[in-house]
Amino acid sequence: MQKNVSQKFSRRTIFITLFAALALIAAVVFFARPTTSEAAEVPALQTAKVRTGDLVVTASGAGTVVPAAQVDLAFRSSGVVAELNAAIGDSVQNQQVLARLEENIQAEADFQALFTAEGVAQAQLALIAAQDALVTAQNDVIYLIGSDAWYWQGQLEKPEATQAEKDLAQSKLDYFMGLRYIDESDIALARANLESARVALQDAQAALDIVQAGPEALSKPIAALGPEMAKLESARVALENTRLVAPFDGELTAVNTVLGQTVGTSSVMTIATTENLLVRFYLDETDLDKVAVGNRVSFTLDAYPNQPVDGEVVIVEPALQTIDGTPVVVVWASLPADTELNLMSGMTVEAEVIAGEARGALIVPVQALRELAPGSYAVFLVGENDQLAMTPVTVGLRDFANAEILSGVKAGDVVSTGTVETK
Incomplete structure (x- = not known):
């Protein structure tokens, strides 16, 4: 048991x-x-198909509508405003007188007197006096060096003389000058007086030509060779200092004075063009490579959010500016002249620069690109059993998501978008 x-x-x-x-x-x-x-942690091969589509590379910014030209106008001397010929919003013409100071009355009278019969007669008398002074200066030189030396000096100074003729004239001049005892200081003074007389004659002749031509001939600054031209320029400056004239066709956008007010040399009016408006906008400096003169720009105005208009980049400023502490690229672009929108200076605008467009292009995700060297790329084509084959490609446009492929693949090819190490 x-x-x-x-x-x-x-x-x-x-x-x-x-x-x-x-x-x-x-x-x-x-x-x-x-x-x-745990089985799911094994990475699967990520792929994408080469597709046909459109790729548009853009850069966005914001700015305002500005006139093509805008100028602040100010008197060049202080005084009392005696005349205002335009108000805010008025259209003005080039060279239109917009305002005058009290002193302009006398300045205008003095200026116009230059072109009267009496003014022309005074200019003619000044010319005759200059001619007489030149003859006197010539005689003083002849008295010192003699008529023979004077003759050969004239031959030497002829602009059309050949070198042989100049050599002969210099030889003769030296010979006849050697026959006389001449104090060097006396001849230097006589020749200086002669040159001054020649300049004075040119001055008097130019002044006579201007007063005979009329006020239009004295509408711009002139070079004063001597006292006669200086008198004309002084009259012109006195007139310009006491009046405001429109420098171009445009519209008055500001008037900062009234009749009877004493003004200095600060701005009293602003004129701006009303045609050919521009947009001045800013881009981030990282978008500098996406903007160039000639690029198309799509604008959306706050006043017309559903009516975008197209323009064109006309200026990319060569230096960055700092706005609110951020470096930006300053861009100027045109607006269409035939738009039906009521565009005004100062409007707020959003801008989208079209840096490049590719229509019907071969496109792959940027993750598929493998950079072999700066500017040189390849993709990995996926074959049977997920076999990878590296293929060089030519890349065109690209943005943050997609890239245009110009050569190396065809539509429908499958490419790897995963990380592949190449050595």
Whole structure:
């Protein structure tokens, strides 16, 4: 009996031990196998198809509508405003007199007197006096050097003389000058007086030509050779200092004075062109490579949010400016002259520069590009069984998401967009 009990106990022990071993093996197998989430951690190959589409590269900014030309006008001397000939919003013509000071009355009278019969007669008398002074100066030189030397000096000074003729004249001049004892200081003074007389004659002749031609001939600054031209220029300056004249056709956008007010030389009027309006806008400096003269620009005005208009870049300023602490590119662009919108200077504008457009192009995500060297790229074509083949490509336009491929792939090709190491 004791033997049977011992045998049963032994069998039971073996059974329990075997069961525990099997359970342990099962547990090891269960916990050792990968879970679904662990299997998902194995990276799958990311791909994209080469597609045909449009790619537009843009740069956005903001700015305002500005006139093509705008000028602040100010008197050049202080005085009392005696005349205002235009108000804010008036259209004015080039050279139209917009305002005058009280002093302008006398300045205008003095200026116009230059072109009267009496003024012309005075200019003629000045010319005759200059001619007489020249003859006197010539005679003084002849008295010192002699008529023969004077003759050969004249031959030497002829602009059309040949070199041989100049050599002969110089030889003769030296000979006849050597026959006389001449004090060097006397001849130097006489010749200086002669040159001054010649300049004075030119001055008097030019002044006579101007007064005979009329006021239009004295509408711009002149070079004063001598006293006669200086007198004309002085009259012109006195007139200009006491009146405001429109420098071009435009519209008065500001008038900062009234009749009877004493003014200085600060701005009293502003004139701006009303045609050929421009947009001055700013781009981030990172977009500098996306803007150039001739680029198309799409504008959206706050006043007309649903009516965009197209323009063209006409100026990219050569230096960055700082706006609110940020470096920006300053761009000027034209607006269409035939738009039906009522455009006004000062309007707020959003601008989108079209840096480049590709229509019907082969396009891949930028993640597919592998830079082999600066400006040189390749993609990995995906073949059967996910085999990768590196293929050089030519890249055209690109933005932050897509790139235009000019050569190297065709529509429908599958490219890898994952990270592939190449050595």
